[in-house]
């Protein structure tokens with residue numbers, strides 16, 4: 001199988017290197033091909049998502065993605081900014097299902113700002129819709145009737161879009177504790193009301209799943225109050241963006257959280273990336289935590305290569321390294337990015 | 350001065366009674382007039398915001414609001430649901446500026462799920478825009494070209510709308526630590542990009558204020574990681590809804606948090622309400638914490654009656670009652686709503 005490696009910007013290359021080392025160590029006969037993306041893509045070709053990079057991503061069996069974002073390019077027009085690459089790949093590859101697990105590895109309790117009773121045993125998955133919502137609706141600037149500058153973005157979902165992501169939520173819940181919490185803002189938004197209606201309609205197909213609905217403001221609150229009371233959360237693109245970053249804090253560090261972006265429960269063309277950004281402030285210093293990238297590689301094994309055994313092997317190796325005290329700076333330790341990678345590789349061996 | 354009292358649904362009446370007692374005890378010669386709103390309004394007149402209630406709110410010098418929301422009416426069409434009353438008053442009275450302070454009263458550290466170092470000295474204000482954004486844009490259902498049901502909501506801001514709320518943010522920062530954090534999602538949304546541009550343009554008028562910008566996903570994360578690093582946050586309606594509920598958890602209980610909805614920094618027609626909802630599960634049981642309502646009355650004194658001294662008296666009385674151990678159930682205590690009101694009144698005397 002061919003793995004497209006898109007390291008991107010900032011700490012992206014550093015953490016991706018470690019994830020690739022881990023995949024290589026498993027000796028699965030994988031081929032790797034690298035291409036620039038984000039600010040790096042713009043520097044290389046004048047476009048954040050160079051056509052060759054997109055073609056590689058489409059050709060590959062899976063994409064291992066680093067991070068994008070570079071303050072030097074923030075003032076460019078929207079389609080030239082690094083973020084456009086990420087949104088472009090998601091859209092072009094049809095990666096509508098973003099899985100964001102948040103697990104607290106034993107030993108990391110001290111790294112979170114939440115009290116132990118709130119995060120003890122934390123093991124949640126946020127299923128975020130990734131190619132619709134206000135992210136991809138019509139948007140722009142105009143001058144309104146009073147001559148004032150106005151910015152607008154259209155939020156919307158249709159029933160098919162809701163159905164396919166809700167199905168992922170239900171299926172995920174089936175494999176776990178059979179509890180699904182759908183998050184929306186149906187008391188204000190028509191988009192959310194449709195979302196809620198469709199999810200309710202589908203629930204008759206999943207009588208064994210206990211479905212609840214929660215308004216997004218309440219969900220943000222409950223994710224602080226008692227995050228470990230959640231199991232599977234399914235939500236739209238914008239709310240999922242906010243809630244999954246928030247949930248990451250329960251896991252001790254955003255440096256621990258992987259993600260998978262899929263167009264089907266398993267199979268080709270998934271993209272795997274840490275949920276953290278490019279962290280320009282620490283880029284190139286060997287300080288970044290590679291665990292999120294390594295755990296993303298584990299998700300790649302699970303979802304794109306259908307190799308659950310290897311996926312678990314990698315996850316266990318990360319857990320074991322942490323249990324032995326391996327810690328990068330974000331976790332209060334002093335290991336470098338490479339040293340943390342070494343620690344995981346030792347456990348894998 | 351005339352105070353319109355709109356107790357609303359669920360625990361609204363219980364907590365509003367205590368807030369009114371506190372205002373009465375101050376002996377400021379206030380007149381009170383009560384009217385139904387929300388589910389109570391619908392029951393009384395078939396409309397969540399009866400015309401008489403709206404007229405009273407407009408006529409009054411300030412509105413003391415309880416809470417709305419009643420599961421019995423959730424299935425009604427949108428304009429008949431309790432929430433429509435709240436959105437209607439905000440809009441009809443032009444209450445564009447929603448101030449949501451989150452303060453940790455000494456002694457409540459144990460009630461929060463965050464570690465002491467994260468919430469120690471917490472004292473932030475979220476300035477939320479309240480009559481624009483995706484809340485009030487065009488919205489509806491339609492059948493799309495493929496024959497699928499679709500829900501949509503238009504998000505937008507114009508420069509005047511951003512300016513007036515940003516001004517409140519800057520002015521608030523001026524009176525505090527001179528730090529303003531503007532929250533948006535400018536890397537994806539045009540509405541946010543306009544927001545950011547306008548806030549940046551205004552910052553030249555406030556050279557003494559240190560302005561920063563943060564993406565909403567990062568803000569949700571930082572509000573868990575180190576909430577006490579924030580001072581004043583200014584943001585749009587939707588993001589403000591989410592972040593302020595989230596921030597409330599830092600204060601120990603959502604039962605502690607007041608809010609003011611204003612159409613000017615001070616003056617008539619402000620509306621004051623606890624940020625908690627109607628909590629149908631505990632309604633009528635005398636369990637609700639009245640502190641948020643009482644602290645909202647303090648904000649009423651400050652902003653609508655220009656009586657800073659009385660406002661501080663009330664806030665100190667709440668602090669003193671808590672310091673002596675007065676606690677309702679949400680704070681781990683056993684006082685009833687009335688007993689908590691008594692405790693505050695004793696300190697006021």
Ligand SMILES: CC(C)[C@H](C(=O)O)[C@@H](O)C(=O)O
Pocket residue numbers: 083086087241536537566
């Ligand atoms: C960089 C940005 C466009 C992106 C998003 O909002 O989806 C990021 O925050 C994420 O969550 O992957």
Ligand SMILES: CC(C)[C@H](C(=O)O)[C@@H](O)C(=O)O
Pocket residue numbers: 187188217432435436590
């Ligand atoms: C009840 C609801 C419409 C309201 C809002 O979203 O504004 C509430 O959550 C609030 O924050 O006051």
